[in-house]
Amino acid sequence: xxxxxxxxxxxxxxxxxxxxxxxxxxxxxxxxxxxxxxxxxxxxxxxxxxxxxxxxxxxxxxxxxxxxxxxxxxxxxxxxxxxxxxxxxxxxxxxxxxxxxxxxxxxxxxxxxxxxxxxxxxxxxxxxxxxxxxxxxxxxxxxxxxxxxxxxxxxxxxxxxxxxxxxxxxxxxxxxxxxxxxxxxxxxxxxxxxxxxxxxxxxxxxxxxxxxxxxxxxxxxxxxxxxxxxxxxxxxxxxxxxxxxxxxxxxxxxxxxxxxxxxxxxxxxxxxxxxxxxxxxxxxxxxxxxxxxxxxxxxxxxxxxxxxxxxxxxxxxxxxxxxxxxxxxxxxxxxxxxxxxxxxxxxxxxxxxxxxxxxxxxxxxxxxxxxxxxxxxxxxxxxxxxxxxxxxxxxxxxxxxxxxxxxxxxxxxxxxxxxx
Amino acid sequence: xxxxxxxxxxxxxxxxxxxxxxxxxxxxxxxxxxxxxxxxxxxxxxxxxxxxxxxxxxxxxxxxxxxxxxxxxxxxxxxxxxxxxxxxxxxxxxxxxxxxxxxxxxxxxxxxxxxxxxxxxxxxxxxxxxxxxxxxxxxxxxxxxxxxxxxxxxxxxxxxxxxxxxxxxxxxxxxxxxxxxxxxxxxxxxxxxxxxxxxxxxxxxxxxxxxxxxxxxxxxxxxxxxxxxxxxxxxxxxxxxxxxxxxxxxxxxxxxxxxxxxxxxxxxxxxxxxxxxxxxxxxxxxxxxxxxxxxxxxxxxxx
Numbered sequence: 001x002x003x004x005x006x007x008x009x010x011x012x013x014x015x016x017x018x019x020x021x022x023x024x025x026x027x028x029x030x031x032x033x034x035x036x037x038x039x040x041x042x043x044x045x046x047x048x049x050x051x052x053x054x055x056x057x058x059x060x061x062x063x064x065x066x067x068x069x070x071x072x073x074x075x076x077x078x079x080x081x082x083x084x085x086x087x088x089x090x091x092x093x094x095x096x097x098x099x100x101x102x103x104x105x106x107x108x109x110x111x112x113x114x115x116x117x118x119x120x121x122x123x124x125x126x127x128x129x130x131x132x133x134x135x136x137x138x139x140x141x142x143x144x145x146x147x148x149x150x151x152x153x154x155x156x157x158x159x160x161x162x163x164x165x166x167x168x169x170x171x172x173x174x175x176x177x178x179x180x181x182x183x184x185x186x187x188x189x190x191x192x193x194x195x196x197x198x199x200x201x202x203x204x205x206x207x208x209x210x211x212x213x214x215x216x217x218x219x220x221x222x223x224x225x226x227x228x229x230x231x232x233x234x235x236x237x238x239x240x241x242x243x244x245x246x247x248x249x250x251x252x253x254x255x256x257x258x259x260x261x262x263x264x265x266x267x268x269x270x271x272x273x274x275x276x277x278x279x280x281x282x283x284x285x286x287x288x289x290x291x292x293x294x295x296x297x298x299x300x301x302x303x304x305x306x307x308x309x310x311x312x313x314x315x316x317x318x319x320x321x322x323x324x325x326x327x328x329x330x331x332x333x334x335x336x337x338x339x340x341x342x343x344x345x346x347x348x349x350x351x352x353x354x355x356x357x358x359x360x361x362x363x364x365x366x367x368x369x370x371x372x373x374x375x376x377x378x379x380x381x382x383x384x385x386x387x388x389x390x391x392x393x394x395x396x397x398x399x400x401x402x403x404x405x406x407x408x409x410x411x412x413x414x415x416x417x418x419x420x
Numbered sequence: 421x422x423x424x425x426x427x428x429x430x431x432x433x434x435x436x437x438x439x440x441x442x443x444x445x446x447x448x449x450x451x452x453x454x455x456x457x458x459x460x461x462x463x464x465x466x467x468x469x470x471x472x473x474x475x476x477x478x479x480x481x482x483x484x485x486x487x488x489x490x491x492x493x494x495x496x497x498x499x500x501x502x503x504x505x506x507x508x509x510x511x512x513x514x515x516x517x518x519x520x521x522x523x524x525x526x527x528x529x530x531x532x533x534x535x536x537x538x539x540x541x542x543x544x545x546x547x548x549x550x551x552x553x554x555x556x557x558x559x560x561x562x563x564x565x566x567x568x569x570x571x572x573x574x575x576x577x578x579x580x581x582x583x584x585x586x587x588x589x590x591x592x593x594x595x596x597x598x599x600x601x602x603x604x605x606x607x608x609x610x611x612x613x614x615x616x617x618x619x620x621x622x623x624x625x626x627x628x629x630x631x632x633x634x635x636x637x638x639x640x641x642x643x644x645x646x647x648x649x650x651x652x653x654x655x656x657x658x659x660x661x662x663x664x665x666x667x668x669x670x671x672x673x674x675x676x677x678x679x680x681x682x683x684x685x686x687x688x689x690x691x692x693x694x695x696x697x698x699x700x701x702x703x704x705x706x707x708x709x710x711x712x713x714x715x716x717x718x719x720x721x722x723x
Contacts, residue, residue, distance in 0.1 A: 049555045297707075300504060350689070359686075361705040362529055372704040374687055382686075382706065 014043045092117045098188040101125050102254035105394035115398055122396065129175035129389070130318040136272065137265040138280060139167045139369070169261040175394075176258060176266045177386035179307035179320050180237035180328060181249065183221075183229035189249045190227055195219035200248040208377060212245055221245070222379040235306040237326045237384035243351045243376040246329045246385040255387035260332035260371065262388055263354050267323065267368035269316040282367045284315035284322050289363040294324030297361045304358055304382070323366050326384035327353035327374075334373025348375050357382035441467050444563075446587035460584035461541035465516055466548060466563060473513075477548060477561035478721055479591050484598030485614045486569030489643035489684070491534050491545075493598060494566050495524025496684050497710050498547060508715055513548040513561075520545035520566050528684070528705050537568040541584045544568065551718060560722060573614065576621045589625055594637045594717045601642035601651040601681065604662045612663040615640075619666065623673040637676040637720035639713035640666075646683030646708065655679035676720055682709040 020036030023029075083090045092113070095104055101124035104113060113121070194200060196219070201209055214224035222240030224230070229238075241249075243257075250256050258266070268280040281287060283294070291299040293313030307321055314320050322328075334350035350373035356366025359382060364370065374383060440449035443457035444466040450457055454464055470476065482494050498521045501510035512518050523545070527534040537544065544565050551560040567585060575582040589595075597615060604611045619638075626632040642651045642658065651658040656679040659667045670677045685702035693699055 049557070298504070356704075357706065359706040359708065361707055364529070365704050372687065373689065374703075378687075380686075 010043060010046055013039060017043060088112065089117070092120070096120060096124055098192065098253070099124075099128065099185050100253045101128070102389045102394055105396070106254065107395050110395045118398060125175065125394070128178060130178050130266070130315075131391070132171075132174055132176055132262065132266045132317050132319075134171060134173040135265070135270065136168050136170055136278065137261050137268070137270050138278060139169055139261060139264060171259075171261050171265050173391035174258075174262055174388050175391060176262065176317075176319055176388045177255075178318060180326060180384045180386045181246075182235050182307055183224075183238045184234040186221065186238040186241070186249060187229060187234075189252050190220045190224075192252070194248060194252050197252075200251045201244065202247075205244045208242075208244065212242065212379070214240075223381065235308065236304050237307055237321075239304065239326055239381055239384045240379045241384070242379050243329050243374075245379075247331075249385075250387050253387065255389045257329055257331040257385060258388035260330050260352055260354070263322075263328070263330050264368050266317060266319050267315055267355075280368070282369070283313075284319070284368065285313055294356070294366065295321070295358045296324045296356055296363060296366050297359055298363055299324070299358075301358055321355075322368070323355050324360070325358055326355075326382050327357045327360075327372065327380075328355050329353055329374075329383065329385040332371075334371060348377075350374060351376050353383055441471075443467055444470055445584060445591065456542045457584075460587050462565075462584055462588070463516065463542075463546055465514060466546065469514060469548060475561050477563045478593040479563045479588060480717065480721075481567075481589055481592045481595040482564055482598065483567065483572055483589075483595060483618055484569060484643075485573065485600065485611060485618075487536070488569060488598045488600045488611075490569060490598055491520070491524055491537055491566050492528070492684050493596075493641070493643060493682060493710065494547065494564060495520050495534070496528070496707055497714055498549065499525050500707060500710055501551070501714075506711075507554045508711065508718065509552045511550045511552070513550055516545075517547045517549055520547055528702065531702055531704075533700065533702065537566055539568045539571045539574075541567075541571070541582065553715075553718065556722065558722075560718060572618065576614075576617050579621075586625070589622060592636070593721050594639075595622065595633075596639045596641055596713055596717065598641050598643050599663070599666075600644055601648040601658070602644045604642070605648055605650075612666050615663070615666050616669055619669050619673060634673060634675055636674075637717050638670070638674045639717050640670060640677060640679045641709075641713045642679070642681045644683060644685075644688075645681035646685055646706070647688065648681075651681045652683075652709070655681040678713075678716055680709060680713040680716070682713065683707070684710065 017036045017039035020032050020039065022036075024032030024034075024036055083094050085091070092104060095101065101121045103109070104117070104121035105125060110118065195209060195212060198206060198209070212219060214220040214222060214227065216226045218224075218227035220227045221229075221238055224240070229236075247257060264280075267284045268282070269284070270278045270280045272278045283289060285293050289298070290312075293310055295301045295305055295310050299310075304325060307325070310321060310324060313323060315322055330352045332352040334352045352371045353374050354368070354371055356370075360366045365372070374380065439452060441452055441454070441464055442449055443460060443462055443464065445462040446457060446460040448457055448459035450459075450464055456463055466477075482490050484490050498510060498512070501508055502512065502521070512521070524534045544567055546563065546565045548561070548563050551562060553560075565588065567588075571582050572585060575585040580586060597618060599615050600611050622633045622638075627634070629635075640655075640659065642648070642655055645651045648658075650661075656667075658681070659670075659679045684705060684707050686704040686706035688700050688702050691699055691701045
């Protein structure tokens with residue numbers, strides 16, 4: 001109402017100015033002409049300011065919720081056709097299309113694959129996951145920021161280098177997803193009836209599975225509609241999933257949630273300087289926050305972006321978006337003990353989330369070492385996940401040269417069984 | 421042994437000292453070098469600034485019950501608007517205006533909530549700032565104090581017990597009424613009743629039909645919305661469902677009001693501390709809906 005009034009006043013002013021100009025020109029009165037000209041300038045300036053304000057409003061940051069509401073739901077994401085269980089090639093194709101390549105590389109089924117099928121699975125693994133070497137990682141405090149910034153035993157001469165002798169954990173060689181799990185990837189799980197396959201879920205959580213529904217009441221992440229993600233968000237990380245949904249998806253694709261030590265190792269890429277000291281990065285790219293490398297509040301992004309954005313923030317090992325965009329569930333339990341030196345009085349157990357999100361206000365809360373916690377059943381707008389698989393759990397050598405599952409004392413499983 | 425020294429008489433200083441300074445809030449006269457008003461305890465720096473810079477700032481009240489989150493909201497709002505260039509930018513006027521932002525953000529960065537605001541008015545943090553909005557050439561001058569919730573409650577229950585609160589609220593152009601969404605959802609309506617009292621108090625403070633509180637903009641902000649999804653989805657519907665009395669009262673008393681939801685912490689837990697007992701701890705800071713109520717008020721104030 002107020003805006004329309006302003007518009008009317010502006011139009012009247014413009015008309016009056018034009019009349020003044022015309023009248024001044026007719027009467028050859030410079031005073032009236034200049035009055036009209038000044039008024040007209042004012043009107044033009046007002047129009048320019050309004051347009052700029054409108055443009056700013058359009059590009060103004062919106063909450064994820066608004067983005068979700070504004071976007072139109074995708075009517076159908078497309079579903080896979082049923083595959084003949086006797087057609088191994090088709091089954092392998094399906095598993096690869098569903099991003100379930102780790103299942104094909106399991107020692108139990110690798111003997112069923114031809115070399116070309118094995119090569120395809122290995123290529124999918126290399127494209128989707130990065131290898132993180134084994135070694136030690138410190139989970140203590142290594143930087144100077146509050147709560148994740150104190151050294152337990154710092155060398156005063158090495159102030160430039162983050163050196164830590166905190167809690168040291170040995171990590172075995174493992175593969176970690178290069179990107180967080182996307183809506184497109186998670187859709188495969190939903191479309192394949194992942195929410196109905198109770199074997200994927202812990203028995204204690206079965207009553208809650210019925211409550212894991214989207215906006216339309218269909219099984220799926222909280223911000224989806226009718227069992228499908230919103231248009232244009234296929235490459236966005238899946239959010240609105242609880243820890244249990246992440247764990248169920250992990251079981252389905254043959255992976256698991258990374259431990260905290262694994263997550264921190266992939267991001268901070270520790271290098272041993274001596275037997276007791278090691279250098280760890282605060283952020284995957286180094287020790288200084290750079291808003292162009294991660295999607296945090298300070299970067300100015302409006303909300304969640306596609307997983308391939310902020311590519312400059314890639315870790316040494318080739319893992320993207322470890323910091324920023326969305327928090328990531330890990331398998332570890334959250335304890336305030338070491339961080340706040342206080343006793344936690346939580347009603348429900350919390351799981352760790354790491355890496356910060358697009359709305360994380362403080363940069364120091366998005367360092368590799370900073371853990372935050374969330375309830376296992378929480379389905380937040382800014383929490384997603386990425387998965388890991390132990391290098392020892394998959395076979396990386398060609399089936400012809402790899403030891404057979406029977407030789408290794410394991411039961412041979414057919415591709416059909418895995419696919420089902 | 422005494423020594424005699426020649427002290428030049430700076431008569432202009434005496435003359436300056438002799439001129440009384442009117443408190444910007446209650447209008448009482450004070451001596452030139454007084455730090456706080458002797459009558460209402462408002463900082464006289466506000467009066468000096470107004471006099472020196474020839475400005476008449478708008479006053480915006482941020483009110484609400486105890487532990488509703490006034491300090492966190494105000495500190496966060498100021499920090500967000502002054503840190504990132506957006507449609508609305510804020511510049512603090514005077515060093516005292518940065519204290520609230522500094523103490524609040526320092527506490528939040530340590531994953532703690534700031535200390536409870538003292539009931540003593542001379543210990544309150546005041547913010548005098550200049551707000552620049554894109555598309556508007558004229559800058560808006562604002563004064564926003566961080567008042568203690570207990571003091572507000574005392575003044576509402578026993579009018580005239582806090583002269584500063586009464587004088588300030590009378591002169592306010594607009595108000596933000598903060599309501600604890602979590603308590604409202606869980607509790608037996610205590611939050612609802614206190615906010616209703618506050619709203620009634622405001623309405624009766626200045627009931628001039630043309631310039632009174634019935635015509636002034638009031639933003640009703642549900643705080644701690646991060647712990648209450650229902651509130652974020654539709655604040656007005658949440659108010660209607662969980663604070664029916666307040667919702668009706670606002671409709672009757674305020675012609676220009678709107679409900680909002682805001683949250684600063686991404687998640688909170690309760691911790692048992694050795695020094696403070698059971699305290700709530702923010703696990704991470706993720707502000708949501710903090711700027712929207714302020715921008716709405718600005719739009720309403722400047723028309």
